[in-house]
Amino acid sequence: MEIQHPFVHHVYFWLRNPFSQEDHQALLKGLQELSAVPTIQQFHIGVPADTNREVIETSYSFSWLAIFNNKKEEEIYQHHPIHLNFITNYKNLWKKVIVYDSVKS
Numbered sequence: 001m002e003i004q005h006p007f008v009h010h011v012y013f014w015l016r017n018p019f020s021q022e023d024h025q026a027l028l029k030g031l032q033e034l035s036a037v038p039t040i041q042q043f044h045i046g047v048p049a050d051t052n053r054e055v056i057e058t059s060y061s062f063s064w065l066a067i068f069n070n071k072k073e074e075e076i077y078q079h080h081p082i083h084l085n086f087i088t089n090y091k092n093l094w095k096k097v098i099v100y101d102s103v104k105s
Contacts, residue, residue: 012099
């Protein structure tokens with residue numbers, strides 16, 4: 001089933017200490033808190049699947065997928081206090097972040 005919402009925000013996080021269960025649980029908690037931003041229509045918090053093919057990237061620690069109705073609502077999310085607090089409170093946990101934003105073609 002095709003996702004009907006037109007703005008997809010997908011973020012990949014690499015933990016600074018990827019083998020730390022404490023850091024893993026802390027970032028998971030932060031991502032769960034982040035899901036409360038009201039403009040998010042759907043979200044998914046994921047970890048690498050147990051798949052092994054040459055084209056699959058599995059070195060990340062978490063993926064965060066948020067779906068918005070439009071770009072304006074994603075921009076509201078970017079400036080929302082919950083999002084800003086997430087960055088302030090959890091940025092010390094990650095060493096790298098990559099963001100992929102996409103819209104319906």
